[in-house]
Amino acid sequence: MNKKRYDTDTNTIRSDGKMAFSPQGRAIANKRINAQQLSRIQKKLGTDDTFSDEFKAAFHPKTEYGQILERINLETELDATRKVITALKKYPDDPDCQRILDTMWDKPTMRKKDFPLCPIWRHEHETRQLFASQSRYAFPRVTEQLYLVTIVFDFAENLDQLEDAMIAAHKGMQAAVAHMGRKRHGVMMTGTLEFDLKTFEDLTNEPKSISLLRQLGVAATDAGGWTLTGHFFTRVPHRKVLEDWLRQTYPSSDKHWHRVQFNQVMRNKKLLDQLSKLFSYMNKVPKALFRPPSRKTKGGERDKADELMRRMSAAFYGANMNTYLDQSVIDLDAAIVQWAKFVDRVGPKLMYFSVESSHAQKWYSESEMNYIRMTDADIAADQDQRGDDGMQDGEHKYELHRDHGLLPPFEIMPHLKGRTRDLRSRPLRYDAEWESMTDCSGINPDTHYHDFDRWTVKS
Secondary structure (H helix, E strand, O other), rough: OOOOOOOOOOOOEOOOEEOOOHHHHHHHHHHHHHHOOHHHHHHHOOOOOOOOHHHHHOOOOOOOOOOOOOOOOHHHHHHHHHHHHHHOOOOOHHHHHHHHHHHHHHOOOOOOOOOOOOHHHHHHHHHHHHHHHHHOOOOHHHHEEEEEEEEEEEEEEHHHHHHHHHHHHHHHHHHHHHHHHHOOOEEEEEEEEEEEEEEEEHHHHHHHHHHHHHHHHHOOOOEEEEEEEEEEEEEEOHHHHHHHHHHHOOOOOOOOOOEEEEEEEOOOHHHHHHHHHHHHHHHOOHHHHHHHOOOOOOOOOOHHHHHHHHOOOOHHHHOOOHOOOOOHHHHHHOOOOOOHHHHEEEEHHHHEEEEEEEHHHHHHHHHHHHHHHOOOHHHHHHHHHHHOOOOOOOOOOOOOOOOOOOOOOOOOOOHHOOEEOOOOOOOOOOOHHHHHHHOOOOOOOOOOOOHHHHHHHHH
């Protein structure tokens, strides 16, 4: 068999002329756009009325919405969405189910409220986070400061406990940012909380689940439960300060398993490709709920899934479920409905977490760092020699705050006292004013200078 040359094209122009988010996104979208027959995406959408016409149009090459065909796990997402809608439709007398269905069938590109059950809303949210990260904080020169941080927060026996654990996780992350602030260090994070359904067999056989329960001093229950994990794309110049605090807050007594992991973004790979993959990774759904088939099969997989959900009913309804619910009505669809109601109830406020600390907002932009190297060669050379801020080419190890100047003592400059913006830590968002005022790309230093104070001084 003759092998074809592997396509390593780094071009981001799609076959339909649109600019892709990344080379990987271009390749994925082209495959779906150029399918000779119905693409796998169109087959997933189907011809029935499970999805509205407006929803289907968002995934058609001619009416594609927001470059959504570039999503890596789109087929899995559409499968899960179909199963959610199918399960909700089986409860016509449940007002919450009907309300969620009505929202699902609303025009998906014109939603007035956040709706994380919809893959189109999730695509919008992740695109905003990706754009905000890439425009201000994530660029090749600071790759050594970029990490995927994974934190195993907690175990919950049921959805009520899971909601409490999510609230506690948010408080923990906010405390971590406050700790960095007290050290005068900046941090940017954006990510999601993943809650995965674990069976009794999972909890007693998986090494990571065994380690977590042992660490928490919790015994595996017959009904299983939920593990809560956070995945955060992070820029932090002082990694050790943040990592030490997190590992002290979320300890692990097993030296072979860490509840807190810092995996560095790889320098030798396209940054935007890695960001896109990281964000798509954050949309996993529980396999125990969404892997089984929708219909009965000869192998009996559906019957086994229904029986498993009956055994795990307390993980959805709590320990007191038998006082108000006939356990015989519980099956896979009932479990999916409870999961969907939970996602709808906690919403993006608890499912996602992002922050750009007050100190992170003082960091220089990519073009400003390039300008410093171009115009202040003496300063750059001096600091290269001392290694204070890593100004050497390709590195920027330590953070610089724009109101402190480039040289010690790194205190607020006299002419800025009383005039700087009142910065507070806030959720990550795109800031057009910041981008405009800090962009000095293409500047001719022989005829113009860049005003570093322009954005710093409050208006």
